[in-house]
Amino acid sequence: xxxxxxxxxxxxxxxxxxxxxxxxxxxxxxxxxxxxxxxxxxxxxxxxxxxxxxxxxxxxxxxxxxxxxxxxxxxxxxxxxxxxxxxxxxxxxxxxxxxxxxxxxxxxxxxxxxxxxxxxxxxxxxxxxxxxxxxxx
Numbered sequence: 594x595x596x597x598x599x600x601x602x603x604x605x606x607x608x609x610x611x612x613x614x615x616x617x618x619x620x621x622x623x624x625x626x627x628x629x630x631x632x633x634x635x636x637x638x639x640x641x642x643x644x645x646x647x648x649x650x651x652x653x654x655x656x657x658x659x660x661x662x663x664x665x666x667x668x669x670x671x672x673x674x675x676x677x678x679x680x681x682x683x684x685x686x687x688x689x690x691x692x693x694x695x696x697x698x699x700x701x702x703x704x705x706x707x708x709x710x711x712x713x714x715x716x717x718x719x720x721x722x723x724x725x726x727x728x729x730x
Contacts, residue, residue, distance in 0.1 A: 628714040631723040634686050637711070643684035646677065648698045649717070653690060657727040659720060667694045674705055681707055688713035688720070 629637065637643040645662035647654055654664045665673045667689070677685065685707055687695040695712050702710045713720065721727055 627711050628692070629686060629711045630714055631720045631725055634711070634713055634720075635725060637684050637686060641684050643686050643709075643711075644677070644680045645686045645688065645713075646698065647717075648687060648689050648694050655729065657721075657729055658717065659688065660726055660728045660730075662688070665698075667698055670698050670701055674701065677702070677707075682709075684709040684711060686711045686713055689716050691716040691718055 634643070634645070638645065645659050647658050647662045647664050648667040648670060649658075649664075650666050650668070651664075654666075658664070663676075665676065685702060687698045687702070687710065689695040689698075692712060692715055695716065699710045699712045715722075717727070
């Protein structure tokens with residue numbers, strides 16, 4: 594076994610590094626809500642009737658948002674959290690401009706007892722870059 598490790602040190606190192614990165618992502622996702630790509634989010638919206646919550650400020654939201662998303666700015670999130678109580682059993686996808694503010698909202702939802710909380714990785718920017726629909730209505 595020791596000879597195998599010495600002979601294949603670069604591969605063993607790569608395997609350990611890869612495993613560590615997977616564990617790191619899992620650990621990070623536990624507190625803030627797991628990250629989902631725009632394509633994963635689309636599947637969740639279509640297949641699981643996931644609720645999308647946009648936590649950007651009003652001017653940002655007015656400039657374009659995911660169709661049928663609910664707008665609750667992060668600055669008002671704690672006060673308006675009861676509006677989401679009826680969706681506690683459904684998947685909730687939270688988005689902002691890039692994924693940072695939505696991470697805070699995901700944490701608040703988890704603390705409030707929401708079990709299926711997801712952070713849109715890359716935010717509305719990634720959604721737009723994926724060519725997915727954005728509305729101003």
